[in-house]
Amino acid sequence: MDLISILATVILTTTIATVLTGFVAYSAFKLRDKRRPKKHAQHVHQADGDQPIFFSRYVPEQSGRHDTTNINTP
C-alpha cells in the first residue's frame, strides 16, 4: 500500500466518522434543547403581544456622575 492510499484511507475513515458525528451531535443538541425548561426561553416574537413584566430591583441612591435607572419604574 503506497502513501497516498494510506492517507486516503485515513481521510475516508475520518470523513465517515465526522459525517456520523455531525448527525449524532445535531440530534444530541436538539434533544438537549427539547429537554431544557422553556420558562426563560426568549422567543422571537415574544415582544409582540406580551404584557410587560416589572422587576422589583434594588436601585441604589444615585451619586457621582453615574446614573442608574430602572426603565420600568413608573
Place this chain on the structure above:
Amino acid sequence: MVKRKHVALWLIIGALFASLGVTAYLAYRSIHAHGGSLWVLLQNGVLTAVSLYLLLILILLVVRYGVVILCSFMDHLESIQRGPAKYTEAELNSLPMVSLVVPAYNEGLVIQPAIRSLLQMDYPNYEIIVIDDGSTDDTYEKALVVAGESVDIPIRVITKRNAGKAEALNTGMSLAKGEFILNMDGDSKLSSNTLKECVRHFSDPRVAAVAGNVKVINRSNIWSRIQALEYVEGLAMARKAQSYARVVNIIPGPLGMFRKSVLQEVGGYDHRTFAEDCDLTLKLLVNGWHIIYEARAVAWVETPTSLLNLLKQRYRWTRGILQATAKHKWALWHPRKGGVNFYILWYMIFEGIIWPFSNLLSNVFFIYVSLQYGLIVLLFYWWVQLTLLDLIAATYCCIIEDEDPAIIPYAVLFRLVYINIIDIAKVLATIEEWRGLSMTWGKLDREGSL
C-alpha cells in the same frame, strides 16, 4: 413584448425536456439491444451529474478564494496607507460623542470585565449604557457595581423586561446622547483604540457604519482554537474584501459603530429575525449606505468550547441569516433594483446554503465511490485541494492580521473534521427553517474568560 418573452422561455423549456426525453429513449433502446441494465445507466448518469456539479463548485470556490484574497489585500494596502488613528490635541477636543450600548442577558459572569474594558477606552468623549434585558441572574447588580466605580465616564445601567437583544439595542439607541452609537455584546471586551479607529471613517458622509474585528479570547481547546482560525479567516478575507467595496454584509454583534441618525432612519433593529445584526446591515445597504470594516478595532469574545454549544450557536446563526435573507429576498431576483444587495444576497446564499449542501453531497459522493468502486484516491485529491486552499488562506490571514502562526496547522483539522460537522448542522438548520419550525435564542453558557 412580455408575452413573446414568455413564449420563447416556454419554447426553450419544452425543447430541453424534448431533447432529454429523446436521449432517455435512445439510451433505453441501446441498453435493451445490448442486454444492459437501466439501473447501471441511471447510476452512471447520477454520478456523472454529481461529478460535474462538484467540479463546478470547486471552480467557483477557487475563483471565490482568488477574488476574495485579491480584494482583501487591496483593502489591507488601503489600511496600511491610512495607518493607525492619530489626532492632534485640537482634534481630540472636538471628537464627537459616542454612546456605547451594552445589551446583557444573564451575563453575570462576564459583565464586569466587559464594562471595565470600556472604562479604559482611549477616547475623550463617550458614555456607556448597559441594558439589562430582564436577566434572571445578577447581571444588573454586577453592572451597577462597576458603574459605581466610574468617576469620569458617565454610565447608565438600565433594566427592562426581557424582550430580546434587538429590543435591548433599540432601547439603548433611544437613550443614547451621542452622535454615534457603538453596539457590542455583554460578553465582549474591546481594545482601547476602538473608538478612535472607528470614528474617523465617519468623516466620509456616505459611511453609515463600521464593523469591527472579532477575535477569540478563550483558545483553550481544539474547538476554540479552530474557531479562532475560522474568525481570523472570515474577517481577514471575506470581511476585508467586502470592505474594499464598502459593502460589508454583517456588522458583527460584538462590535459595530453606527451613525445614530441612520439607525433611526432605518428604524433600528428588527426583532423578527435571530440575526438582527445581519438584517440591519442589509437594511443599510438597501438604502445605499457604505459599511466599512476596521481591523484595528478589536472585540475579544468567548467562543463555545464544547461541540453541542457550538452547534447551538451555529444553528441560531444559520437560521437567523436565512431569516434576514428571506426578508430581503426580492433583491435576489431584481439585480437592477436590488443593486449591491443582489450580489451580497447571492454570496450569502452560496456561503449559507449552497456550499454546506455541496460539502455534504461531496462527502456522501466520495464515500460512495470509494466503497463501491474503490476510487478512494478521488477523495484524497478532493481533500488535498481544499486543504491546500485553507492552508494558503490561513497563512495569508495570519500574516496580514499579525496573528499567532500556531493556529495555521488547525486548517487541516478545520477541513478534516470541523467543517463537516458544522456544515451538517447548517444543512439541518436550513431544512428546519424551510419547514418553519419554531426556535429559541439558545443562550450560551459563559466561562468567564474575559
